[in-house]
Amino acid sequence: MxxxxxxxxxxxxxxxxxxxxxxxxxxxxxxxxxxxxxxxxxIDEEEVAMLFERENMHLPRQDYLMRLQNGDLDPTHRRDSIDWIAKVVDYYDFGPLTAYLSANYLDRFASVNQLP
The missing domain is CATH 1.20.5 (Single alpha-helices involved in coiled-coils or other helix-helix interfaces)
Known part of the structure; x- marks a missing residue:
């Protein structure tokens, strides 16, 4: 006990x-x-202004949309790439931000590089 x-x-x-x-x-x-x-x-105003300035560094070139519409860039290649990105995002269960950023990177890359 x-x-x-x-x-x-x-x-x-x-x-x-x-x-x-x-x-x-x-x-x-x-x-x-x-x-x-x-x-x-x-967050002070200077930091917000800096974020807006940095945002411009992460956009495609200004003529990118016009080049897509004029046929300088093949829109079917972009659509196929976006479809592939969507499949990968779905397969690995990534979030929507991953899909958005991937499309953004694709557009930025295509806007500054000449593709075959």
């Missing part, structure tokens, strides 16, 4: 010790989350 009492006491102490550690841990996380959310939610 003494063995049973010792096990109960040990178990109770262990639970109290774990609760103390978990409450300290969750408190630390709450402080870190608050600091992180404060830092990440604050």
């Amino acid at each position: 003494a063995l049973m009492i010792n096990n109960n006491l040990f178990g109770e102490n262990e639970e109290v010790e774990q609760q103390d550690q978990s409450s300290r841990f969750s408190h630390d996380l709450l402080v870190d989350e608050d600091e992180f959310s404060f830092r990440s939610s604050y």
Whole structure:
């Protein structure tokens, strides 16, 4: 019976010790989350302007759409490539952002390179 009492006491102490550690841990996380959310939610106007400037670096050339419409670039090749990208995204269960970025990279590549 003494063995049973010792096990109960040990178990109770262990639970109290774990609760103390978990409450300290969750408190630390709450402080870190608050600091992180404060830092990440604050963006000044200069940073926004820089993001808009960088966006222009990730667009196809300005004449790309006109070249597609005029027939300088074969739109069926682009459509076939986009279909292949969609199949890969579906097969590997990628998100829609992957499909969007892949099409963006394809358009940027095709707008600056001469394809056979």
